[in-house]
Amino acid sequence: MRDVFQQELHEVQERLVEIAELVAASMKNATTAFGDVNVELAEQVIEEDARIDELALSLDELAIQILARQQPVARDLRIVVSALRMSASLERMGDMAEHIAQLARYRFPERVVAKGLRGTFRKMGELDVEIVGKLVELLRTQNLTFAEEIRDIDDKIDELHVSVFDKVLSEKWSGSIGDTVDATLASRYHERFADHAVSIARKVKYLSTGEWAPDISATKKSAE
Amino acid sequence: MRDVFQQELHEVQERLVEIAELVAASMKNATTAFGDVNVELAEQVIEEDARIDELALSLDELAIQILARQQPVARDLRIVVSALRMSASLERMGDMAEHIAQLARYRFPERVVAKGLRGTFRKMGELDVEIVGKLVELLRTQNLTFAEEIRDIDDKIDELHVSVFDKVLSEKWSGSIGDTVDATLASRYHERFADHAVSIARKVKYLSTGEWAPDISATKKSAE
Known part of the structure; x- marks a missing residue:
């Protein structure tokens, strides 16, 4: 039973990696479409988001089946519950990439x-x-060094997010109203994308160390 | 054991109602602060969001304990997992009210x-x-008529969300760049708030009827 459970957890982990890889490809294409005026690539991102949604739903189903069949407790239970939450965050990251493509x-x-x-x-x-x-x-590796790096990159993205508003509100800004709306939305999508990554990293760290930092700061600062 | 479980589910439901009531008060105050230039009320909303976050975290803890102690399966399991997701959505609704107050x-x-x-x-x-x-x-009542009403109200909010952009992009718009940024963000916060309500309503409906409509349309349309 224990072995089956470990195998199933491994499957959960692999599926999370698979979804994250699709989200990575999606964000790469979305940023290219966004910067280079590439409408085909934008449409590809929009189309492929359905695949991310599907995989996230199917991972949720697997996690619920594991809860039902294996009845995990303690840390094992928290791993499965966290997988459900990480899948939700990955799904939202896919949405942010899609919004940028849109x-x-x-x-x-x-x-x-x-x-x-x-x-x-x-x-x-x-x-x-x-x-x-x-x-x-x-x-993939559960190496927490990556969690620290994610935190650092998010800080840089937050700085850029603030700088977008500084620029738009400065006297030098010559963009149209449409440009202002787009810049506001695009900046928020980029920033939320990173917030979700931080939120997932925090959960991985918690599962590994038991130190819980509530997922609050990441949502607070998204208000600028 | 069964009785204890029913009692615990009842407690989960009561806590969801409690959090939703706080979110309701928060949104009411946020819209007043937003419309009437009331900075004290805005600060109250911002302060009280911490309470919503706390209650959501504590509900998550309860749900995880129920999973560990009661090892529910089938529909019971789905109720508890859904509670975790509803709590996350309520927490985000509180954030949207807070953002409007900010x-x-x-x-x-x-x-x-x-x-x-x-x-x-x-x-x-x-x-x-x-x-x-x-x-x-x-x-509170699990009466699905409310789910239909939520769907209808969300449609009206989506229409208004689109109309904000129509107005801002029209030649008649005389707002400043700051006004444009604020209108863009405020409209998105209002619209996301309603999306989360729809997402929760869909889960309640699913638990009651077994008919699952994946939570996708609600996230798709938030891209305008």
């Missing part, structure tokens, strides 16, 4: 990002791709 | 909402207060 598609053939913000969004996109890459590694 | 506080002593959008945001706020009121009733 902005690109909506604006096509124009660029989404107005002059003056292109460098900022390019950097934000790169950092989001980097953070989900670290997340894949964290889920 | 916009009000940040802009004080000015109004957040520029002329031309006041009626729209007043209506959105009223509908968000209404939707969370229906949610409290749904959680």
